[in-house]
Amino acid sequence: MLVSVEGLTVAQGERVLVDDVGFTLAPGERVGLIGASGSGKSLTASAIMGLLPEDLTASGSVRFGDQELLGASERTLSGLRGKDLGMVFQEPMTALNPAMRVGRQVAEALTIHGTGRRAANRRARELLDRVGLPERTARAYPHELSGGQRQRVLLAAALANDPALLICDEPTTALDVTVQAQVLELIAEGVRERGTTLLFITHDLAVVASVCDRVLVCRDGRIVEEGPVRDVLSNPEHEYTRQLLEAAL
Template identity: 50%
Template sequence: MTVPLLEVDDLRVEYPGKGFRARPTEVLHGVSLALAEGETLGIVGESGSGKTTIGRAVLGLVAAAGGSIRFRGEEITHLSARQRRRLSRDIQVVFQDPYTSLNPSLTIGDILSEPLVAQGATRRDARARVTALLDQVGLPADAAARLPREFSGGQRQRVAIARALAPEPRLIVCDEPVSALDLTTQALVLDLLTDIQRRTGVAYLFVSHDLAVVRHVSHRVAVVYRGDIVETGSARDVTMSPEHPYTQQLLLAAPVADPVEQERRRSERLRVLEISRVQDEQAGAIT
């Protein structure tokens, strides 16, 4: 039996409450998912649903209050800082904002070579790897001598992707990697991610609030609502024919260019919202 690249089992995460002696707030209530080698799993939900917290827990940026996270069969839920640094060779991240995720005082070459040198590469090998990385993400070789402020948002995100690819990871956590970009640039970056996956076999845990974006890059999708995964399945099934009312709301909330269709979707969304409200009231009455 093939061991999944990433396994999350009954993951719970709590954040401290506000105020003196306030009880912590549980934001993930037992989330379970699995990701295979070379696969993209889209995690979708609205702001505050807990989707980003899943990615942060995998990266070790937030502590798990319960459950387990395994990478290639190895338990990584409570690794030390030193062990996490070792694991960073295999797990990397692309953050949401390309404007703040890059050090403005370093050249692109230094930004890309820094993690390589930290992991033992020579300066000469690092420079050669930087040249290859820039070519891989569609940037010219002379970009290495320039500063981040000299690039557009889409180009900066390409640099961020190159930085994540530098140690040749097996998994990249993509935290809303295109939400700060315009639609045309979004499509270019998504196509780049797909092409890189095809050539390298890297897996993506792709976090987004946009079903259309998730459908474009994902093999499977998990929908997160109030700290729980409420629907999973193939990208086509979940984004085209969702079964859960919350997923239906997400789909109907996406704007379309046709005014008549947009009005129909708005009416349908209100109907689904009412059904969801009634179900929530009934569930509350039972408990």
């Protein structure tokens, strides 16, 4: 397995926010993690990436290949983030540097992991073109772009080093339906071309159905149901999954 999560528990003092979560991700697999706001799905992703807030503690095990990520040093995690582990966040304006041109930000994802500046700049332009952004976009600042364009920039940066795992945390929530469909197709195409494993976090069942092969249903910090997307959506076993389906109709 590429990723193995066992007994993951995230707490804030005595308050348990993620409770004994376990799942695996195989190479090239596309898995949806679905649940309502506050269900613990984003905290699970943050724990995998080593990005939990300082007031939260995590226990259990998160293994990436043979490497244990929980408790790993910041130096180790920094070497993995952006190279082997990519992430696309929900709100690009908080993830992008407002004072840096977006082409440079995509290039920086490469140079920080050893690519030369000239090669990184060339590759950044190629990546922006690959996600459907014109060449002039590289010289734009984030505030000069639309929400959909900013999300494409984040995707280009996240895929720059061909990561083994890409985590997308509600990446299309703030986008209109047409732009959402375009970004989803770019994500699916990007991971398919690279053989990248995808963990897609969302509250939208339709999004999971269009992008993922398997789904994990999260409620109150626990995984209450999992299985192939088609099986879970057509014949849900847990009452909470049925409620999510009814709410989506």
